[in-house]
Every structure is written in C-alpha cells, then in structure tokens.
Amino acid sequence: MTEKIGIGIQEFDEIREGKCFYIDKTYFIREWWESKDKATLIARPRRFGKTLNMSMLKQFFSVDYEGREDLFEGLSIWEEKEYRQLQGTYPVISLSFANIKEKNFPMKLN
Template structure:
C-alpha cells in the first residue's frame, strides 16, 4: 500500500510543498506557456483561492539565480531540457506580495509598502559591497534598507522609484535583466478605497509601477496577479506589450 501524501492546506510556498512531500498538482506547464506567449508585463486576474500565489512562488524558484533546481525534478517542466538550460536559475527575481499593504490611513499603508520593499531588498545584502556597483549604487542600496529608531527609513520620494532601483542594482550586479513578480497588486487600492485614501494610493502605485514596468531598461519581464483589474484611474497607462489574462481567457485555464 503506497503512503498517501499530505495535503498542503494553507501552504503557498512552492519550495515548502516540494521539500516536505506535500501533494502537488503539477502546474509547471505555466512556465512554458508564459515564455511561449511572450508579454513584457502580464496581469492575471482570478478570484481568491485560485492558486495565484503558489504559481508566483513556483515562478520565483524556477527563474531565480541560486534557487534549488531539484525542486522541479519529476515535474513536467523538467522534461523540456532546452528551456531549462536557457532559463532556469538564470535571473535575479524580485518577488513581492501586496496582501498586507493596508491601513486605516495613507501614512500607515505607505509604511507597510516601504517595509515590504525594504524587506525584499534585504534578501540581497551583498549589493552593499558588490564590486559590480559604484559607491553611489551601494549608497542607494543602503538607502533602501536603512533603519532609524527601529523603523525602516525609506524616504517617501525614494519609495516611488524603489522597485526600479532595486531591479537596476540587481541587473548591474548579475549582468542579467531582472524579473519582477507582484502578487495581489490590487489589495492596497481596495483597502485605500474602503478607508478613504484611494487617490493618494493610486498616485503612489501608478508612479511605482510606471517606473518599474514602463520605462525600466533593466526589466526582463513582469507578472502581476490580483482579483481585479483597476481601470477607473488606470495605473497601467502607456504600458507596451501589456497583457491582461482574466478568468474568461482560456490560454491559462489549466494552470489556475
């Protein structure tokens, strides 16, 4: 009698599921589809509990430099040797989930966002001493992770360009363009609408995504997920090669 696998209830980290022997429905075809149907910026809108975060985690572990390639042993993507040789473990990856970016006022939500980006920047502490970066670049990196009186001290004017800056520093260090993964991008806007600071948050998110996704020469590609597409005051104005893949789009229906 074969041993039954554990069910990964509430677990959204791909590496944890694979390493701990949880049941996993193979969604790695998503990687092939994403690369074959190329889009510079891809937005997937799906209801909650459709596997968005787990798929984003899977993308991170596949593309990120230094990730454990054995996580994909026995899965469908591993059969595509050519694709794996070309893409697996070849890119710096920025992975952010906006699910906790909220607050009763704009200042609180803005700090949650700064805290999130600073925490992700700290994963790349080697940038502070990278010999591939100039002293100015190293100083800019330290500005992303600075702490003052027990709080991250990321300046408001720097926050808007923080994603673009981090992707630039990673690209210069590795000599390879950066992949940006943004999960639940719409949560800060939804919470802002509920608590009366929607205009301020739209301005911040529009500026941040504009710099990171529109005019960023250091971007390889980006994937965003959320429940809704924000359209009234579009934060995606001017994006080239921008693809919206909603629940009515059948191109990725087996992966979500």
C-alpha cells in the same frame, strides 16, 4: 507514503520539500515564457493559487534558487532540456500583497 494536503501553503518549495500533494502547473512556465508578453495580468478569484504560482515562477527563474533542480524534477517543465537550462538564471524581484488584509483604504481629499 501518502502525500499530505498542504492547506494554506503558499511557497512552492514548502509544497515540494514537504512532499505535499501538488497538481503540476509548471506547464504555465513554458506557456508564459513562449508568449513573450511585455506584461502579464493573472486575475483569478481568491484561493485559486495565484501566490503559489508566483512562488513557482520565482523559484524557477531566480538566481537565488540556482541548482535547486530538486524542486522541479518529475514535473512537466523538467522534461525539456531548454527549460532545465533556464532554471536559476535570472535576477527576480518578487512582491506579494497576499498578506495585506484591509477592508478599505482611507482617502484624503484636498
């Protein structure tokens, strides 16, 4: 079966469940986890997959996705037992501004 290209899909589970074409970026999970940074800034141009990557991170770590190994099987992160044991083990708070489309912000001057 030919994979579809999921244009505009920003949720990792939709890409995986819909059998859409996906370039494996799960190595980012390992890279980020091992860096042990206190804060991470992910700055990329528009349409570079920031929201999709954040969705991937959320669905990897969040207890809401515990037991969803089906989303990660066959991807690079799933090759190491250490990371398979991390999947679905943390409470995650996820905020996205992806759907906020304002051209300017009115400022009030006192």
